[in-house]
Amino acid sequence: MLLYKKKLSIFHSFMHMTFLKLYKRWQTDSNSQRSVINTKYSHQFLKYKILTWYCMTLQMVIYIESCNSGSMLEHLPSNVQVYGVSAADPNNPSCACYLDKVRHAYIADEFSAHWLLHCKMSDLTRTTFQNQFQYLRSQVKQSTPCQYGNNILCQRFISDFLGCPDSRTREAHARTAHTFKPTHLTASHEVPMVLLNMKIEKERDPTRKRALQRDYDNRQQEDVTFLLHHIHVFDDLLRARAEVHRIKGAITHVYSTQRF
Structure with a gap:
């Protein structure tokens, strides 16, 4: 965006x-x-x-929502007229939400849902990009939003770039902000397996159901094989007595790499 x-x-x-x-x-x-x-x-x-x-x-403002999206902005220089915000840091996934069981799809993600709410309920003529980033960091729980680029540009008012909703729109969305909570939060790299499992559960044709189950089992086996090929990473971390969060981060990174 x-x-x-x-x-x-x-x-x-x-x-x-x-x-x-x-x-x-x-x-x-x-x-x-x-x-x-x-x-x-x-x-x-x-x-x-x-x-x-x-x-x-x-002057340009960039928002990126994807797993490991920080990796696309982390080398953005600070001396250009560009400011960027990513939904996740360079080494971790973002999070999908709002599972539509009829369409078999996640229709939003946690970062974008909170971003849209903030844009609709805030007076953007008095809200800077830095204010918005602080809001996103406090509300997005399953990933870590990061900011990159020009630190001066993030002090600009959002309305200079995006316009501003009218007062009725702001009031209507502000009333829902206290109870706003995205549902069906799922790490993005797990989405394909969740959706495939849903298809298996809903399929009534025995032949198609078996085919879907074989596909599911094959994907799981591929995951195990891929992780075994990278077991040396975890072995090195354990030998170095790495902290738990580093080991978890390595597991997430390897797993998300396999998915994409």
């Missing part, structure tokens, strides 16, 4: 008008006696300079 401060259509119009204005000034310069080749390269250079200037002023 990307939030731009300015629309790209405005950018294209602005860049085109600015370029034409500067290019005409360059053409009318009586001291400019350039060849056709120089004209071509000067044209490209001027366009490049305008694009570079605009990119320096463009």
Whole structure:
């Protein structure tokens, strides 16, 4: 999810008008006696300079929801006009929620559910991205939201990028905030097996049921085989007398790697 401060259509119009204005000034310069080749390269250079200037002023906010999503933002430099928030840290999964047993699908995730509620119930003209991040860290329990990039940009008001809901919308969602609690919380890497198990339980055709069960058993066997291939990781941690949370983190990381 990307939030731009300015629309790209405005950018294209602005860049085109600015370029034409500067290019005409360059053409009318009586001291400019350039060849056709120089004209071509000067044209490209001027366009490049305008694009570079605009990119320096463009500001962007990124939200990423996926397992290990922090790994996609952890190398984001702090000296660019980009601020990012991930649903999970680089080494752990995010969490799905709201299982729809009719459609056999999880229709949301814990991070996005809390993010949407916060955006709907808050006065975004007075709420900064940092305020929102602190809210997410306090409400999201099954994963660890992380922030990356420009620390100054996170002090901007969210309404500068996203607009703001009206007062009636904010009041309606604020009333539900105290009782809001996502259900069916499931680590994302476990979702395929949970859904497959649901299909097995609901299947009435014996042949199809056996086929689904074989698929389920094969996947479980693949998991065991994969974990056995990485048993040396856990052995090294145990020999080093690693703390329990490090061992659990390693198990989760290996297991989620197998799933994806």
